[in-house]
Amino acid sequence: MTLFHFSRPALRALVLGAATLLATSTAFAHAHLISSEPAANAEVAAPAEVTIHFTEPLEPAFSKITLADVAGKADVPAVSQVDQNDAKVMRLPLPQLNAGRYAVHWTAVATDGHRTQGDFAFNVK
Numbered sequence: 001m002t003l004f005h006f007s008r009p010a011l012r013a014l015v016l017g018a019a020t021l022l023a024t025s026t027a028f029a030h031a032h033l034i035s036s037e038p039a040a041n042a043e044v045a046a047p048a049e050v051t052i053h054f055t056e057p058l059e060p061a062f063s064k065i066t067l068a069d070v071a072g073k074a075d076v077p078a079v080s081q082v083d084q085n086d087a088k089v090m091r092l093p094l095p096q097l098n099a100g101r102y103a104v105h106w107t108a109v110a111t112d113g114h115r116t117q118g119d120f121a122f123n124v125k
């Protein structure tokens with residue numbers, strides 16, 4: 001592998017440089033969740049949609065939100081969409097949800113192609 005062609009100090013500098021770059025650069029930032037409505041673990045009246053705000057613009061073709069109920073799969077006819085005017089916002093329109101706990105799973109692909117994902121849950125009163 002090409003890494004073995006570097007001297008030890010050079011390799012060390014390379015690794016440190018990469019770590020510094022990751023820590024300070026926003027040019028290669030992944031899309032992370034800032035906030036959501038409903039918020040994680042919130043107890044709410046049945047919401048019309050799940051909205052998630054991200055740190056970076058998303059690639060609509062590869063980003064999505066899905067919803068699961070206690071049975072493992074909620075009957076959500078719509079698909080999630082990235083906001084056409086603000087690509088840092090993604091939404092999943094919801095049907096009328098019954099009372100209960102719901103799990104949200106999101107996959108966000110940033111414009112740099114990097115994928116992040118996460119889960120949170122909320123309760124419908």
Ligand SMILES: [Cu+2]
Binds near residue numbers: 113114
């Ligand atoms: Cu990235």
